[in-house]
Amino acid sequence: MRSTSERASRFLMVQNAQKSGSLDASPFDVYLQPHSDDICFSLGAFAYQRHCGILLTVFSISAYVPLRPGATRPAAEWVTKTRIAEDTAFAEACGLNTRRLELEEPSLLGHHSRDLSWVNKNLKRIKLPLLDILLAAPLDKPSHGRPWLFCPIGIGGHVDHVATRMLVNQNYDQLSLRYRIGFYEDLHYASSATARSVGITNLFQGMRGRQLHRYVFPLGEYVSKKLALIQLYKSQFLAMPRSIEQFTPAVAAPNMPHEAIWSNEPIGPLLQT
Numbered sequence: 001m002r003s004t005s006e007r008a009s010r011f012l013m014v015q016n017a018q019k020s021g022s023l024d025a026s027p028f029d030v031y032l033q034p035h036s037d038d039i040c041f042s043l044g045a046f047a048y049q050r051h052c053g054i055l056l057t058v059f060s061i062s063a064y065v066p067l068r069p070g071a072t073r074p075a076a077e078w079v080t081k082t083r084i085a086e087d088t089a090f091a092e093a094c095g096l097n098t099r100r101l102e103l104e105e106p107s108l109l110g111h112h113s114r115d116l117s118w119v120n121k122n123l124k125r126i127k128l129p130l131l132d133i134l135l136a137a138p139l140d141k142p143s144h145g146r147p148w149l150f151c152p153i154g155i156g157g158h159v160d161h162v163a164t165r166m167l168v169n170q171n172y173d174q175l176s177l178r179y180r181i182g183f184y185e186d187l188h189y190a191s192s193a194t195a196r197s198v199g200i201t202n203l204f205q206g207m208r209g210r211q212l213h214r215y216v217f218p219l220g221e222y223v224s225k226k227l228a229l230i231q232l233y234k235s236q237f238l239a240m241p242r243s244i245e246q247f248t249p250a251v252a253a254p255n256m257p258h259e260a261i262w263s264n265e266p267i268g269p270l271l272q273t
């Protein structure tokens with residue numbers, strides 16, 4: 001457990017790293033999200049401030065919307081179209097280009113979203129198409145820093161999030177030649193301390209001894225901007241969230257609204273040239 005002063009100094013260090021441009025954004029940065037909304041909820045303010053990159057959605061065919069008791073479930077075609085439109089509005093607000101794999105989320109294949117007995121089969125079906133896109137990026141050249149690949153940790157145990165993180169873990173050496181890899185804390189799931197702790201333990205296991213550092217991006221003046229971005233996803237709420245509480249990781253005090261990634265990239269200037 002880190003002391004309060006250690007946490008505070010890490011916090012300041014990362015703030016300074018951002019100010020000095022060591023997390024420089026690139027138009028080739030990839031924001032990898034299992035579903036429409038994951039980047040907005042988890043890294044929305046961060047992506048908004050960086051304002052360039054590619055929003056890559058893996059499971060874009062969806063039937064998921066929350067429903068009031070007794071309400072009729074809308075057709076998957078309508079849900080998919082609506083969620084893609086919501087994501088397009090978010091991408092436009094953040095200066096991101098969009099790419100999508102047209103894979104179905106679990107309910108359309110007869111699986112529960114938390115059924116991890118199915119995770120290896122799920123991983124198998126995303127492996128080739130997703131690696132195809134990710135490995136198409138050119139290898140790093142000495143004069144250019146590698147772009148970032150932001151990948152979900154899988155906090156909350158959704159089988160699509162976990163499979164996506166496993167794919168990056170299992171192909172880490174190949175991918176890290178092309179990208180600096182940052183694993184983001186999945187929100188809203190990471191707003192539960194228990195779910196967050198389980199998810200981060202699984203990430204460390206998947207990294208097989210590689211060191212990871214946590215980088216914190218305080219929302220600061222961007223709290224209302226992040227809420228406005230979240231509210232673009234109208235189909236995903238029965239009542240619009242008015243508080244940031246569910247969209248910030250549950251860490252010990254002192255806590256303030258933030259987003260976070262874990263990365264093996266070195267502390268200090270993060271940009272490698």
Ligand SMILES: [Zn+2]
Pocket residue numbers: 034035038158161
């Ligand atoms: Zn998701």
